[in-house]
Amino acid sequence: MSASHSVASGSPVRVRFAPSPTGYLHVGGARTALFNWLFARKLGGKFLLRIEDTDKARSTDESTAAIFEGLTWLGLQWDEEVVYQGGNLERHRRDANAMLERGLAYRCFCTPAELDERRKSAERAKTAFKYDRRCDRLDKDDLARRIAAGEPSVVRFRVADGATAWHDLVHETISFPNKDIEDFVILRSDGTPIYNMAVVSDDIAMGITHVMRGDDHISNTPKQILLYQALGASLPVFAHFPMIHGLDGKKLSKRHGATAVADYQHLGILPEAMNNFLALMGWSPGGDLEVMTRDDMIERFSTDHLLRKASVFDTKKLEWMNGQHLSRLTGDALVAAMTPSFIAAGLFADAAAVQAVHDWFATVLEDCKERARTTDQLVELARPFFPGQPLVIDTAAAAKHWADPAQAMEWLQAVRAHLAALTDWTDASIEADLKALATELGVGASPLFQATRIAVTGRGVGISITKTIFRVGREVSLANIDSALTHLAEQSAA
RNA sequence: GGCGCUAUCGUCUAGGGGACUAGGACACGGCCCUCUCAAGGCUGGAACACGGGUUCGAAUCCCGUUAGCGCUACCA
Numbered sequence: 001m002s003a004s005h006s007v008a009s010g011s012p013v014r015v016r017f018a019p020s021p022t023g024y025l026h027v028g029g030a031r032t033a034l035f036n037w038l039f040a041r042k043l044g045g046k047f048l049l050r051i052e053d054t055d056k057a058r059s060t061d062e063s064t065a066a067i068f069e070g071l072t073w074l075g076l077q078w079d080e081e082v083v084y085q086g087g088n089l090e091r092h093r094r095d096a097n098a099m100l101e102r103g104l105a106y107r108c109f110c111t112p113a114e115l116d117e118r119r120k121s122a123e124r125a126k127t128a129f130k131y132d133r134r135c136d137r138l139d140k141d142d143l144a145r146r147i148a149a150g151e152p153s154v155v156r157f158r159v160a161d162g163a164t165a166w167h168d169l170v171h172e173t174i175s176f177p178n179k180d181i182e183d184f185v186i187l188r189s190d191g192t193p194i195y196n197m198a199v200v201s202d203d204i205a206m207g208i209t210h211v212m213r214g215d216d217h218i219s220n221t222p223k224q225i226l227l228y229q230a231l232g233a234s235l236p237v238f239a240h241f242p243m244i245h246g247l248d249g250k251k252l253s254k255r256h257g258a259t260a261v262a263d264y265q266h267l268g269i270l271p272e273a274m275n276n277f278l279a280l281m282g283w284s285p286g287g288d289l290e291v292m293t294r295d296d297m298i299e300r301f302s303t304d305h306l307l308r309k310a311s312v313f314d315t316k317k318l319e320w321m322n323g324q325h326l327s328r329l330t331g332d333a334l335v336a337a338m339t340p341s342f343i344a345a346g347l348f349a350d351a352a353a354v355q356a357v358h359d360w361f362a363t364v365l366e367d368c369k370e371r372a373r374t375t376d377q378l379v380e381l382a383r384p385f386f387p388g389q390p391l392v393i394d395t396a397a398a399a400k401h402w403a404d405p406a407q408a409m410e411w412l413q414a415v416r417a418h419l420a421a422l423t424d425w426t427d428a429s430i431e432a433d434l435k436a437l438a439t440e441l442g443v444g445a446s447p448l449f450q451a452t453r454i455a456v457t458g459r460g461v462g463i464s465i466t467k468t469i470f471r472v473g474r475e476v477s478l479a480n481i482d483s484a485l486t487h488l489a490e491q492s493a494a
Numbered sequence: 495g496g497c498g499c500u501a502u503c504g505u506c507u508a509g510g511g512g513a514c515u516a517g518g519a520c521a522c523g524g525c526c527c528u529c530u531c532a533a534g535g536c537u538g539g540a541a542c543a544c545g546g547g548u549u550c551g552a553a554u555c556c557c558g559u560u561a562g563c564g565c566u567a568c569c570a
């Protein structure tokens with residue numbers, strides 16, 4: 001068994017998130033990035049970002065931009081300039097060639113078609129295919145002749161006998177018999193590096209001390225360890241996180257609906273809640289603590305509590321958690337967190353417009369926040385408080401609470417008269433007055449308040465209706481009741 | 495097929511030999527609060543995959559079985 005001594009424990013921590021830009025930033029990637037970020041923050045290390053764009057056919061600039069956007073939204077800021085793997089091709093090639101020159105790797109002239117054929121026949125014979133090293137047995141003259149003839153060749157790494165093992169931060173010891181690892185390709189016939197080669201070369205060059213990624217990379221790890229050793233570099237510490245699956249237990253994919261972090265951003269989820277929820281997929285602070293801020297998580301994060309089991313992404317709990325974070329936000333933080341959503345909803349032109357009415361806005365948010373689970377819901381809850389909102393009647397709510405239009409009109413007229421005559425305009429006095437009116441009319445407060453709610457806000461749900469009336473003011477309340485009355489009159493006439 | 499990883503309520507998890515008649519949270523049901531919706535409080539049902547060991551004692555340690563997932567490319 002080969003020694004797998006790790007980097008000196010005293011050296012500053014450097015971790016990286018290394019996505020390939022072949023799509024949006026999905027929740028699994030975000031979770032991996034989060035753990036790396038948390039780890040770096042906890043230990044006072046650096047969190048780096050590397051874009052693995054060596055697959056030219058599948059990599060796109062849009063994907064790279066989406067990854068930046070997603071990480072930025074989550075607040076997972078990287079500490080140094082972004083590294084583009086494609087920019088390091090020369091070094092990858094140099095490192096591979098160094099191994100070739102030192103006899104640790106060899107040229108292979110077998111064509112993809114030949115390999116494919118051998119693989120197929122192995123399958124037919126029901127035996128495991130493994131490259132048979134025939135090109136490693138080429139004699140010197142033959143080799144020289146074929147190189148001189150310009151025959152295309154790849155570079156293969158020669159895997160020695162023995163076993164390769166490491167101490168994984170989440171899995172303890174993992175060991176692979178080397179006989180199960182074939183002499184893998186490190187350089188394609190066009191001279192470009194294969195994944196494992198590029199990763200190891202870059203991780204060494206970037207001084208990565210801890211390689212923490214999804215456990216789908218476990219079987220790549222022994223190959224990478226072999227490369228580190230061949231290159232004479234000290235090994236990083238490895239940690240392999242479990243995967244995140246969909247409700248059906250399968251690896252998360254588009255079939256499962258929203259899997260991009262951007263989807264959740266647009267669904268009204270707070271980055272703080274997203275991080276919190278993601279952190280709990282494969283990690284726990286121990287005990288019963290669940291709702292945490294980013295600082296809470298940094299403080300408590302430890303690789304000791306990393307789980308090994310894949311977890312299922314259940315958005316129900318995400319929504320609940322979002323509601324928790326929403327109600328904990330106050331003052332400026334609440335205003336700041338909600339500003340983008342309100343601008344997107346067209347309720348404010350820009351951030352300056354928000355600042356102009358900052359205190360009023362903060363009060364409205366404070367009133368509404370506990371009733372909302374998502375920022376989208378909060379926007380809708382707060383909408384009636386914005387000046388100039390047309391009264392849009394929710395037909396389902398009207399059907400329920402204005403079931404008898406004639407009676408609804410009678411009630412609303414009474415409410416209107418009371419509000420118009422009220423001298424003391426406070427939440428408490430409005431409530432007392434309308435409750436007295438309900439008694440006077442011989443109805444419960446609930447049906448009267450609900451009927452009034454629709455008249456004033458158009459909706460069947462919202463915060464306390466008396467508080468709403470108080471806040472939007474007498475003028476708007478009466479105007480809305482008037483249009484509700486008109487609406488009801490037209491309806492009964494039709 | 496080969497190799498590897500994993501296995502506690504439907505879901506996220508606590509648990510690291512006795513404190514376990516297995517705790518919390520989401521979801522679901524009931525009750526309370528209540529002007530609706532939330533929030534909150536109380537409450538109900540709901541799990542250690544199976545089989546062998548080790549031990550005075552196992553959810554916890556070991557082995558096997560089963561199942562799921564991953565890798566098995568001149569993809570990353």
